[in-house]
Amino acid sequence: MVSERATRTTPFAAMDVLERANRMDDVVHLEVGEPDFETPQAVTEAAVAALRAGETGYTSSKGKPELRQAISDYYDRRYGVDVPTERIVVTSGSSPALLLAFSTLVDPGDEVVLTDPYYACYPNFVRQVGGSISTVPLAAEEGFRPRASEFARTVDSETEALLLNSPANPTGAVLSGSTLSELVELADAADATVISDEVYHGLTYEGEDHTILEYTDDAFVVDGFSKRFSMTGWRLGWMVAPEEYVGHVNRIAQNTLICAPNFVQSGGVAALNEVGDDFLGDVRETYRERRDYLVSEVEDWGLSMGYTPGGAYYLLIDVSGLPGDVLEQRSRGGGTSSRKAFDAADFFLEEAGVAMTPGPDFGTNAEECLRVSYANSAERLAEASERIQRALERVEIPAAD
Ligand SMILES: Cc1ncc(COP(=O)(O)O)c(C=O)c1O
Structure with a gap:
């Protein structure tokens, strides 16, 4: 019999998204937390x-x-x-x-x-x-x-x-x-x-x-x-x-x-x-530039973050403002708040070819968020941003309070 402990272990959503994205053509991967630099x-x-x-x-x-x-x-x-x-x-x-x-x-x-x-x-x-x-x-x-x-x-x-x-x-x-x-x-x-x-x-x-x-x-x-x-x-x-x-x-x-x-x-x-510190310094500087770029792009998308991350290579973006009716067209689960992030991840994957990880995997305080990893090149981040903007043009996001 499978142990209770084994059945209690939940899947790692980032890997599930990666597997799905890998079955599709030309997806920009912002779901996994893996550096895109070569080992020194x-x-x-x-x-x-x-x-x-x-x-x-x-x-x-x-x-x-x-x-x-x-x-x-x-x-x-x-x-x-x-x-x-x-x-x-x-x-x-x-x-x-x-x-x-x-x-x-x-x-x-x-x-x-x-x-x-x-x-x-x-x-x-x-x-x-x-x-x-x-x-x-x-x-x-x-x-x-x-x-x-x-x-x-x-x-x-x-x-x-x-x-x-x-x-x-x-x-x-x-x-x-x-x-x-x-x-x-x-x-x-x-x-x-x-x-x-x-x-x-x-x-x-x-x-x-x-x-x-x-x-x-x-x-x-x-x-x-x-x-x-x-x-x-x-x-x-x-x-x-x-x-x-x-x-x-x-x-x-x-x-x-x-x-x-x-x-x-x-x-x-x-x-x-x-x-040497040169390698680490260059890597850090590159991530910092990508972070700054993405933080300003998220604002242009009309989504909110509400903070600026100080390290690692992730951001959490709030997708609670995305209209449910648009997302529900591709909903696998139907409208609940914890489904919204999954529906948003599906929306961006299917409509924009951009893979991001649904927040609920990271706890209840990330339930209406997507995790974006910027461990990807500046060109791919720019491509992702353009695709997201195009997909969002069809969606009217209510102004934040
Ligand atoms: C916070 C945190 N801890 C630990 C790990 C595991 O890293 P590794 O086993 O590759 O050292 C990760 C990987 O993404 C992580 O994000």
Whole structure:
């Protein structure tokens, strides 16, 4: 019999949209969060050299010593934080690191606090370990940035973990150092542990990235190479665990994952040690230009956003103003507010050939939104915008209040 846990896992809408879009001709893909840059050459060369040198066996389950050292050096260089290599566990992407953190911390019934909107996969991770989910609502008018006072209403002695994500998917919101520090205090007072997903660090357009490790040693950090080094398919990430947890994390990793691929880890060493700030600076600048372009285009489309994202490569646009009768012509579900985003995604895919992800996947506060990823070239973004404008010319959008 299929386990209850398996049946509780919901599909990832962005991948469903991608599969549909791939069956159509000439679609502009704004649904997936995958960098369109090539992996830096130095990374590829290091991995190929490792492969040729026969680095194809298992490594220590915590990862190669040279990679763990490179990660520790990176924290020192970038944030001025001392992270001993003993607290670092290398994983096949940040996703397994999330699963390891939840498996180590959460018992069935334990409460995990997420912000809403959240990265669509988070609730499924919590369900995998039988945890219960509470959410802190975020609003576009506040730039989707949580305030510590909002968390204070939800976090209490029942809370086992708080999951933070900055820059955030799907909103692009960036948390300030002072908010992170307040949230650490709040978690400490409730005897809860912070898990900080920092996979979009490096892609911040306003202000600085702050790791949670600047404020505490008692948090889990989940991070990886996918986004800032354009290495999604390499499957390489890491976790920093609090000292008392790291042995437990490692035992689960040894049994279930064994290790991240050996030669891929050599690519990771090159990414951290050889890829200079020029690469990251250029990538960041390119995303920033795309963000600025799209934010102004959304206004021209007559749709509203109500905020400017500070990082990552996503925007949430509000489609509640799109007239239901137009959308319902292609409705698969019929008019309810949570269907509106699905109908809008269908409308833009079928009428404009532009794929975007329906918001409900990202929580109730994204229910009437579409998530747009600008991890696509300036030319394709301009093409998408033109197509959307043409499709919307047939639709009269009521003026916003
Ligand atoms: C917020 C967030 N965390 C984690 C991941 C997983 O990334 P990976 O497993 O490729 O490191 C993603 C991927 O889109 C993400 O958006």
